[in-house]
Amino acid sequence: MSILAIVISLILLMYFAYRGVSVLLLAPIMASVAVLLSGEASHLLPIYTQIFMKELGGYLVKFFPLFILGALFGKLMADSGSATTIADWVMHKVGRRYVILTTVLACGILTYGGVSLFVVAFAVYPISAVLFRHTNTPKRYIPAAIALGSFTFTMTALPGTPSIQNAIPIPYLGTNSFAAPGLGIIAGLIMLCGGVWWLQSRASKAMAAGEGYGDHPDEKLESIAEDTPPLYQALLPIVLVIGLNALFTYWLLPSLDLSYLQEERFGKVSPNSVIGLWAVLLALMVAIVVLIVMQWQRWKNLTATINAGCLGSLLPVFNTASEVGYGAIIASLAGFAIIKDAVLNFFPQNPLISATFSINILAALTGSSSGGLSIAFRTLGAEYLQIMQAAGINPELFHRAAVIAAGGLDTLPHCGAVITLLSICGLTHKQSYPQILMMTSVFPILALITILILGSLFGSF
Numbered sequence: 001m002s003i004l005a006i007v008i009s010l011i012l013l014m015y016f017a018y019r020g021v022s023v024l025l026l027a028p029i030m031a032s033v034a035v036l037l038s039g040e041a042s043h044l045l046p047i048y049t050q051i052f053m054k055e056l057g058g059y060l061v062k063f064f065p066l067f068i069l070g071a072l073f074g075k076l077m078a079d080s081g082s083a084t085t086i087a088d089w090v091m092h093k094v095g096r097r098y099v100i101l102t103t104v105l106a107c108g109i110l111t112y113g114g115v116s117l118f119v120v121a122f123a124v125y126p127i128s129a130v131l132f133r134h135t136n137t138p139k140r141y142i143p144a145a146i147a148l149g150s151f152t153f154t155m156t157a158l159p160g161t162p163s164i165q166n167a168i169p170i171p172y173l174g175t176n177s178f179a180a181p182g183l184g185i186i187a188g189l190i191m192l193c194g195g196v197w198w199l200q201s202r203a204s205k206a207m208a209a210g211e212g213y214g215d216h217p218d219e220k221l222e223s224i225a226e227d228t229p230p231l232y233q234a235l236l237p238i239v240l241v242i243g244l245n246a247l248f249t250y251w252l253l254p255s256l257d258l259s260y261l262q263e264e265r266f267g268k269v270s271p272n273s274v275i276g277l278w279a280v281l282l283a284l285m286v287a288i289v290v291l292i293v294m295q296w297q298r299w300k301n302l303t304a305t306i307n308a309g310c311l312g313s314l315l316p317v318f319n320t321a322s323e324v325g326y327g328a329i330i331a332s333l334a335g336f337a338i339i340k341d342a343v344l345n346f347f348p349q350n351p352l353i354s355a356t357f358s359i360n361i362l363a364a365l366t367g368s369s370s371g372g373l374s375i376a377f378r379t380l381g382a383e384y385l386q387i388m389q390a391a392g393i394n395p396e397l398f399h400r401a402a403v404i405a406a407g408g409l410d411t412l413p414h415c416g417a418v419i420t421l422l423s424i425c426g427l428t429h430k431q432s433y434p435q436i437l438m439m440t441s442v443f444p445i446l447a448l449i450t451i452l453i454l455g456s457l458f459g460s461f
Helices: 002-018 023-037 041-079 082-094 096-112 117-134 139-151 153-157 181-208 231-252 272-294 302-311 314-332 334-344 351-366 369-391 395-406 416-425 429-458
Strands: none
Touching: 002 023, 002 314, 002 334, 002 351, 023 041, 023 314, 041 082, 041 117, 041 231, 041 272, 041 302, 041 314, 041 369, 082 096, 082 117, 082 231, 096 117, 096 139, 096 153, 096 181, 096 231, 117 139, 117 416, 139 153, 139 181, 139 416, 139 429, 153 181, 153 395, 153 429, 181 395, 181 429, 231 272, 314 334, 314 351, 314 369, 334 369, 351 369, 351 395, 351 429, 369 395, 395 429, 416 429
């Protein structure tokens, strides 16, 4: 009965999330449903206060700084006009003929530099819509192009990306954000090249059949800011995030004496478990300060921008933390042990395949790559590491494979990011979702399969 309770709870979670109900409310309610159906009604309150809230708080302790700094950096990039400058420059350099490629590259540069995918969608969409309309390219391909540039190779594959997904495995595996760089680049190229080829071929075929931009009478495009900074000022903060992340990860932080972390008050942690996360945080902090000072004359209301950026981090971080709390309750039920054994033994000959499969499933169920990845590592992190070490699998290989796996089936129709993107573009699931699914699920899974094969043959590189 406990297994059925878990399944019912997950189905209801997906259904109501698809209907737009906030996961802040859904997570504890659906977890309670699972507990009640499992016959543990008498333990409902203790399970909520001692498991759900404890795990929610633990996630905030680890990752809230990254969420708030990332959201603040993205808001500063948007309000300073830097995001618009970069997007517009890419559009003009690549050319109006290749509007799909220009949209993907503009989004990719911004997200790889640490700008929130939601900020990128808002910044790039108006420019993309103008170019798509000018070239009579069907508008229904815009969401897929933005998703390809924002939700795929820069989120999970490219080494050094400051995404939350790339940071989650660090404390558990002792790796850093540059884990398995060679495999990450290969996976990123598969997603980028395969996605652009697919979208361009589909769009060309549609245009040859007579389909154009389409009639969108209610289209409301925000005006593109005219007072934008020069390109070098717009790019410098992004270069700093990437460059300083590498500098802190490989040189500055490892050169320090961090033996004091073994003291009781610091939790007796290993330096390797925190250096990777510290590096990203320090890089973002420096980039934020430089961005504020460099654009000092351009801020209309710096206080409002900072406040909006900080507040913008709250909903994403609490949504994800609530999903982690939900996962912790599910993991405490008797039926989860049976499910866990079945998932971990899905492909016993190769624990790496088994682990990435389980992460993919969790991301699909929660409709969130960060949520699925967090639940996986919070509930199975220690077991994953033991299994990988016993099998002689490099932690860096597992880090990269796990992150890419989380970006496989996370964008099913109930995914909040997909719903938000379609809302920004003024389109529906029926119009654009099939192409979004190709970009954010099919090609990432192909990339995952490729690096699993390469990793098994050549190890991590």
